[in-house]
Amino acid sequence: KQCQRAHGSAFSASAPAQAIHMQWLIGADQLKEYASSPGKYRGFCGRCGSQLYSRVDAIPAILRLRVGALEKPLGKIAAQHVHVAAQSDWFQITDSLPQFDKTERTNDPH
Template identity: 70%
Template sequence: MLTGQCLCGNVSFKYDGPLGPIALCHCSQCRRTHGSAFSASAPIQKLRFQLLSGDESIREYESRPGKYRAFCSNCGSQLYSRVDAIPGILRLRVGVINEPLQKGPAQHVFVGSKSDWFEITDQIPQFEKTERTNDPH
């Protein structure tokens, strides 16, 4: 069981299922959304994700046709993204999880558009675009 919340605590959730591989996405949309060199997210099963509070605080932004990025309207914390083409999967932003994850990132994706001010120095596999099919990052 994993739990999590946004920065202000308005939105809280629990997740009772497997956490997929963590991807560090360096695309320009993720960099802008997070104000950082990359985002860290993992796929989860929507059916096993339950909001405990703050449903009314969640807003979604359609960043491209059929892709939505969810965030807390009070504090701006990024929560997850989803795509219409894969209705049963969310990409949970792992920074909002309360518990230790017991695993690290599995891959860097979209390194072809990474920022020029960040150097990747680890040995995690890097992909110019992505190896994930129907990627909702």
């Protein structure tokens, strides 16, 4: 529900990225963060307000990028649906991707 409220949508499309491999080419001075809950932070553009990523203290090396904010295609397809126990009653998942009630930690970096 937290992502639904933050995005004003039925879900959030995000992808994990290793923070050590991230480099902001422009606008790094405009990045802002706020603590949306204890140990969880949402990063956004301080100029336009676009959400760019989230991160959690429990996994400091990973950023969850908001893929809708990326300029170039990822070259990847969706892999799974998480937090489906809290899905909106007005949106139904109709594909055959795996579904999980909460975030599943896998060894797959994609």
